[in-house]
Amino acid sequence: MKQLRPKKAWEMSRREFLQTVGTTAAGVSVSSKKLLAATGPFTKASGRQKKPATVRGAFIYPPTESLRKVGYYSWPGSSFDAEGRQRQYMEAIKRMERNLGMRISMDEKPLDGAASVAQFINGIKQSKPDGLLLIPFKKGHWGHVTRIIEEVGIPAVVLATLGILLVDHINQLHQKSGVYLINSLDNLEAVKDGMNMIRTAHWMKESRIVNIVGSELKEKTVPQLGTQVRTIPHQRFYDEFKRTKATDAVKKLAHAYLNNAKDVVQPTKTDILEAAKTYFVLKRLIEDEKANAVMMDCLPGLKRPHKHVPPCMGFMSLRDEGIAAGCQSDLSATLTLMLVQQLFDKPGFQQNASMETEKNHYFGAHCTSASKLNGTNTAAEPYILMSHCEAGWGCVPRVLWRPGRDVTMAQYVPGETPQMLIYSGKVVGCPSIPQTGGCRTNIEMTINEVDDACDVKGMHQIIFYGNYAKQMRTFCQLYGINVVT
Known part of the structure; x- marks a missing residue:
């Protein structure tokens, strides 16, 4: 008897597919905006216990009444209401504190004389916050700002609204390592960016990456950033994958992958179902190790004899929910994914570097990418389900980036003197x-x-939507990271 060839996924109707993966999934309608709802009881990785980032801050100016008595105000001038501006700023700072989930403790009384500045400095040295926020409202008090920065030596964000500082003051701190100077009219959005940079650095220091590679269990800490890397044996992933059954949650996710795909090319119904398992395997290992991110030497298990299916769909789902997932146990790429996610809420694309020499374009490619490229709470970009390019089997995403979109490319290179490669451009296609x-x-x-x-440096750089090159450079300046282009 002639054996019938089983239908492949792209030959099946959605109804037929749902019948093959189970009736539970058939009752669920999953839009691209709700893809992650299909991932079962998991949400974001809980990770290590973290304390909120803390920032100490002060306004720096003399009482307006004292200037009135003297009869001379200097910049910002006699019409500037320093006390009123402080109240206005404080309302915005309190909102920042809530929205960023950090503590920003501003002294109620502004710093004026040398004694108050010395007391503030001593308090900082004792409390050891993650950063500073200094807001001067008087040109003549600029020396207090520079004194605090020099004596305390921690990352500092300084906001001087327009009309307080002159060019020499600005250039004192404009490019100074460890400082983000904002000389801009009431630019509290820039202050929020600076606070988020401090929050991100604190988060990185208290985070853990679980690294799935080799046969040994070991730990190390990344210099400067302080992120912990816990390596667990490959066998943990192999065993967990074998144990993972086609549960209702797995079927539901497989349905979501198919339902939201623009097209399916090579993968079979079994390929899609098996690919969905990898999300749950990875998430379980992240939870077990109390990690905040994962990286995996993902290629050896794809060779014969197969140890597991390509984990690329699982990587896509993790990145879409804001969890960095680095391919090929690349620490540089994984750290960059983490930084970009925390700084900009943008899942990234780790890719192999190449070039289109005749058009003078950069070309990058990999077999996984986030699909929620606009942010974790946004709709997914269109994607096509295909086989793994180099292995020739399984199910991976081909995510379609939108032509004309601004993008940033970055790569953090760890070390005692860390570097950040930073580029920007537009998607051609x-x-x-x-x-x-x-x-x-x-x-x-x-x-x-x-x-x-062809002069672009790096390999496995992270590409993400939006032109954030300036903000990336500012973060690097604030934390002593050398920028390379």
């Missing part, structure tokens, strides 16, 4: 497959910072 070789998700983009795209 996603070259068609077939015709184009390389991994399934690909992106062709322009580069702003170099004349020749």
Whole structure:
């Protein structure tokens, strides 16, 4: 008797697919905005217990009444209401504190004389906050600001509204390591960015990456950032994958993958179902190790004899919910994914670097990408389900990046003197497959910072939506990271 070839996923109706993966999933309608609802009881990884980031701050100016008595105000001038501006700023700072989930403790009384500045400095040295917020309202008190920064030596955000400082004051701190000077009219949004940078650095210091590679159990701490890396054996993933059954939650996620796909090319119904398991395996290991991110040497298990299916769909789902998932146990890429997620709420795309030399474009490709490229609470970009490029089997996403979108490319290079590669540009398109070789998700983009795209440095850099090159450079200045382009 002739054996019938089983239907492949792209030959099946959605109804047929749902019948194959189980009746529970059939009753669930999952839009691209609700893809993560299909991932069962898990939410974000709880990770290590963290204390909120703390910032100490002060306003720096003399009482307006004292200037009135003298009869001379200097900048910002006689019409500037310092006390009123402090009240206005404090309302915004309290909102920042709530929205960022951190503590910003501002002294109620402004710093004026040398004694009050000395007392403030001593308090900082004792309490050891994560950073400073200094807001001067008097040009003549600029020396207090620079004294605090020099004597305390921790990251400091300084806001001077327009019309207080002159060029020499600005240039004292404009490019100073450890300082983010904002000389801008009531720019509290920039202050919020600075506070979020301090919060992010604190979060990185208290976070843990679980690294799935090799056969040993070991730990290390990343210099400067302080992030802990806990390595667990590959066998943990292999065993957990074997134990994971096609539960209702797995079927529901498989349905979501199919239901939200623009097209399905190679994967079978079994491929899609098995791919959904990898999310739950990875999430369980993250939870077990109280980690905040994961990276995995993901290619060896794809060779014969197969140890597991490509984990690329699981990586997509993790990134879509804000959990960094780094391919090939690349620490640099994983740390960058974490930083970008915390700084900008943008899931990133780790990719192999190449170039389109005749068009002078950058070309990058990998077999996984986040789909919620606009942010974790946004709709997914269109994607196509394909087989793994290099292994030739399984189910991975080809996420379609939108032409014309601004993008940033960054790579944190750890070490005693850390570096950050920073580039920006625009998406040209996603070259068609077939015709184009390389991994399934690909992106062709322009580069702003170099004349020749072949001068772009790095491998496995992270690309994400939006031009955040300036903010990335500011973060690097605040934390003594050398910027490279």
